[in-house]
Amino acid sequence: MIPIKVAGSTSRPASKPGATPAPQEGLSGAAGAALKYLQPGALSLTALPPLSLYIHFPWCVKKCPYCDFNSHEVRGSFPEAEYLAALRLDLEMALPLVWGRKIHTIFIGGGTPSLMSAAGLDQLMSDVRTLLPLDGDCEITMEANPGTFEAEKFKSYRASGINRLSVGIQSFNSRHLQSLGRIHDDNEARRAVDIAHANFDNFNLDLMYALPSQTLAEAQADLATALSFAPPHLSLYHLTLEPNTLFAKYPPALPDDDESADIADMVAETAAGAGYGRYEVSAYAQPGRRARHNLNYWEFGDYLGIGAGAHSKLSFPHRVLRQARYKQPKAYMEAVRAGNPVQEERELARDEMGFEFMLNTLRLTGGFAPNLFAERTGVPLNAIERHLNAAEAKGLLYRDHQLIRPTELGLAFLNDLQQMFLEG
Numbered sequence: 348m349i350p351i352k353v354a355g356s357t358s359r360p361a362s363k364p365g366a367t368p369a370p371q372e373g374l375s376g377a378a379g380a381a382l383k384y385l386q387p388g389a390l391s392l393t394a395l396p397p398l399s400l401y402i403h404f405p406w407c408v409k410k411c412p413y414c415d416f417n418s419h420e421v422r423g424s425f426p427e428a429e430y431l432a433a434l435r436l437d438l439e440m441a442l443p444l445v446w447g448r449k450i451h452t453i454f455i456g457g458g459t460p461s462l463m464s465a466a467g468l469d470q471l472m473s474d475v476r477t478l479l480p481l482d483g484d485c486e487i488t489m490e491a492n493p494g495t496f497e498a499e500k501f502k503s504y505r506a507s508g509i510n511r512l513s514v515g516i517q518s519f520n521s522r523h524l525q526s527l528g529r530i531h532d533d534n535e536a537r538r539a540v541d542i543a544h545a546n547f548d549n550f551n552l553d554l555m556y557a558l559p560s561q562t563l564a565e566a567q568a569d570l571a572t573a574l575s576f577a578p579p580h581l582s583l584y585h586l587t588l589e590p591n592t593l594f595a596k597y598p599p600a601l602p603d604d605d606e607s608a609d610i611a612d613m614v615a616e617t618a619a620g621a622g623y624g625r626y627e628v629s630a631y632a633q634p635g636r637r638a639r640h641n642l643n644y645w646e647f648g649d650y651l652g653i654g655a656g657a658h659s660k661l662s663f664p665h666r667v668l669r670q671a672r673y674k675q676p677k678a679y680m681e682a683v684r685a686g687n688p689v690q691e692e693r694e695l696a697r698d699e700m701g702f703e704f705m706l707n708t709l710r711l712t713g714g715f716a717p718n719l720f721a722e723r724t725g726v727p728l729n730a731i732e733r734h735l736n737a738a739e740a741k742g743l744l745y746r747d748h749q750l751i752r753p754t755e756l757g758l759a760f761l762n763d764l765q766q767m768f769l770e771g
């Protein structure tokens with residue numbers, strides 16, 4: 348892993364899409380960097396993947412004790428106008444890296460983006476539309492948390508172009524919501540889903556299970572309530588204790604391994620019985636309602652991430668680049684003003700591509716078509732032949748000419764399976 352420092356940029360695109368990549372003396376900032384990335388390199392991608400846009404909103408009313416996302420307590424107010432201006436400038440500076448490419452999906456995540464005012468969100472969407480060409484059927488998702496739901500505001504978000512809502516319910520049980528430190532109670536959770544339903548025909552509910560002192564019957568009741576709203580998509584997460592969270596420091600009493608496994612089995616069976624196909628470790632959808640944005644991540648597609656702490660993965664004909672922006676909102680806004688919000692940037696090495704690709708695609712229950720590997724990594728599939736054989740021999744992977752996918756055992760031991768592709 349070789350970190351590459353990039354020069355700052357305040358310049359707009361200086362070349363036309365598809366222009367011949369030649370190093371240009373005196374061409375500064377991101378435009379110059381973009382041309383550099385078009386030079387011959389170690390990889391050979393036959394096509395660029397679909398490109399998504401991720402926009403991070405870094406504030407929440409209160410920090411949840413289990414949360415390791417880049418989210419910061421609002422403490423009174425947050426600088427909406429300043430942050431929106433930074434997002435626009437960030438996007439302008441990043442344009443040369445995605446010049447000429449259409450946006451396939453957009454995800455506004457956080458944090459709690461639904462803290463944004465209706466006018467603020469409208470401005471953000473209009474900035475994005477001005478600067479980037481969107482696919483005609485671009486999926487545009489926004490995360491929203493109960494406790495921030497006002498019917499009028501959500502009507503307005505819809506009018507601004509948001510066409511999919513992802514609601515962080517987590518539980519419908521007030522005792523569990525309290526133990527998770529959520530700001531909403533069970534009534535607000537139900538009301539939020541009603542508002543989501545009334546304004547968006549496409550929406551997701553996030554639910555967590557194996558919560559502190561949760562019984563199988565309580566987890567069952569939570570899922571039954573979620574299903575009663577017939578959400579097109581469900582994200583069903585097993586609560587885990589992440590490092591650097593309050594729960595990691597003061598662990599709550601969680602169901603033991605056997606109880607958790609029973610709850611997990613119940614969740615998968617109940618969702619399947621209600622007609623939801625499990626297509627990723629935690630993602631379930633009604634037919635035709637898979638999250639296209641998330642699918643693009645899992646299929647090793649490209650994404651430009653703007654906003655505090657946002658990550659990007661961008662492909663060029665001969666290289667794949669990863670970027671991370673400054674995490675603290677204040678540091679991020681200052682860095683944008685100084686001309687470069689990117690804190691870390693590096694090119695993926697040729698021998699990392701196999702692991703990087705498999706880390707994502709093995710999360711998909713249906714796996715991937717074998718030729719996608721070379722298309723997305725720029726490396727032939729035989730580069731990981733030995734690892735594929737080893738995983739197959741252990742019963743963790745299934746493959747034929749049309750498909751490579753984890754087996755049920757592989758999904759149950761996903762970390763082990765993914766790690767096999769790390770070994771040299």
Ligand code: SF4
Pocket residue numbers: 406407409410411414415416418457458459492515
């Ligand atoms: S609302 Fe979501 S992003 Fe914010 S602290 Fe809680 S879990 Fe984290």
